[in-house]
Amino acid sequence: MLSVALVVLALVFAVQAMRARQLISSALWLAGVSAMVATLLFLYGAQMVAIVELSVGAGLVTVLFVFAINIAGDETRAMPAVPPWPVTAGFTFLFVLLLGWFLLSKTPFQQAVPAAPEATLQIELWNARGLDLIVQVVLIFSGVLGLLGLLAEVDAPLGGSMAAEVMANRELEMNTEVQSMVSQLSDDQDTKR
Amino acid sequence: MSFSPFNIALMGVIGLLGIGFYGLMVSRNLIKIVVALQIMVKGAMLALVAAGQANGQINLGQSMALTLIVADTIVAVMGIALGVQIRRRVGTLDVHDLSSMRG
Numbered sequence: 090m091l092s093v094a095l096v097v098l099a100l101v102f103a104v105q106a107m108r109a110r111q112l113i114s115s116a117l118w119l120a121g122v123s124a125m126v127a128t129l130l131f132l133y134g135a136q137m138v139a140i141v142e143l144s145v146g147a148g149l150v151t152v153l154f155v156f157a158i159n160i161a162g163d164e165t166r167a168m169p170a171v172p173p174w175p176v177t178a179g180f181t182f183l184f185v186l187l188l189g190w191f192l193l194s195k196t197p198f199q200q201a202v203p204a205a206p207e208a209t210l211q212i213e214l215w216n217a218r219g220l221d222l223i224v225q226v227v228l229i230f231s232g233v234l235g236l237l238g239l240l241a242e243v244d245a246p247l248g249g250s251m252a253a254e255v256m257a258n259r260e261l262e263m264n265t266e267v268q269s270m271v272s273q274l275s276d277d278q279d280t281k282r
Numbered sequence: 283m284s285f286s287p288f289n290i291a292l293m294g295v296i297g298l299l300g301i302g303f304y305g306l307m308v309s310r311n312l313i314k315i316v317v318a319l320q321i322m323v324k325g326a327m328l329a330l331v332a333a334g335q336a337n338g339q340i341n342l343g344q345s346m347a348l349t350l351i352v353a354d355t356i357v358a359v360m361g362i363a364l365g366v367q368i369r370r371r372v373g374t375l376d377v378h379d380l381s382s383m384r385g
Binding site: 096099103106126137145149150161162171185189209212224228258259 | 301308341345355356358369375
């Protein structure tokens with residue numbers, strides 16, 4: 090019963106994270122999802138992962154999000170989705186349907202290879218999945234180097250012109266919208282006459 | 283279909299992956315896209331642990347989920363840093379505006 094409540098709460102928080110207009114609210118709802126998933130993991134017997142998920146997923150990543158939103162500033166103007174909503178809803182429905190059919194139509198998992206009685210997480214992690222640990226270390230280093238490169242205070246050679254181009258594109262879109270409205274109005278007046 | 287703990291976890295997995303997928307399609311804000319990706323990864327993590335538990339190999343599921351957490355955090359950090367830089371230099375986080383740029 091508790092796991093059902095946690096799953097429902099995680100889904101509600103995820104929907105709220107997507108619906109929130111402000112980025113900061115979105116990040117906080119995401120922390121809620123992380124906390125619910127961490128509790129679920131704890132219930133399923135994965136205590137170690139639950140602790141790491143709670144501290145990294147709900148803690149570190151949320152702090153990073155809040156930090157980044159404070160630096161970059163929120164963009165609260167409405168951004169309507171590019172594809173029409175029936176297309177997105179249809180694709181999502183198809184995705185969920187296929188995933189549900191794939192996962193829930195199977196018979197329960199068989200115990201394919203019974204785990205060795207002495208197999209603990211430490212033995213599994215260091216002996217059986219040693220390569221994963223090396224990959225993790227490489228990932229962390231590449232992530233740190235990438236972050237340093239991205240946050241370096243160097244002016245981009247095209248920085249000014251890119252911003253000007255975006256502003257010009259926006260003005261062009263607004264002008265075409267205004268022109269279409271004006272032409273529609275004049276058409277309406279012509280038909281009235 | 284019974285409501286075993288494994289099936290309950292699978293429903294959570296399907297819901298989280300579906301919501302994240304919808305968010306990826308609908309969102310135009312770069313930070314929001316990273317949030318949608320994070321939601322999808324949470325679903326994948328839950329699936330790994332639930333499958334490990336159902337298979338009697340919870341430690342294998344845990345070790346894979348740990349790798350996933352590291353990779354996911356790096357992806358989030360890089361996405362956020364990319365968003366901050368783009369916002370600083372271009373002045374927007376809207377991927378539609380970015381994709382309409384030439385050059």
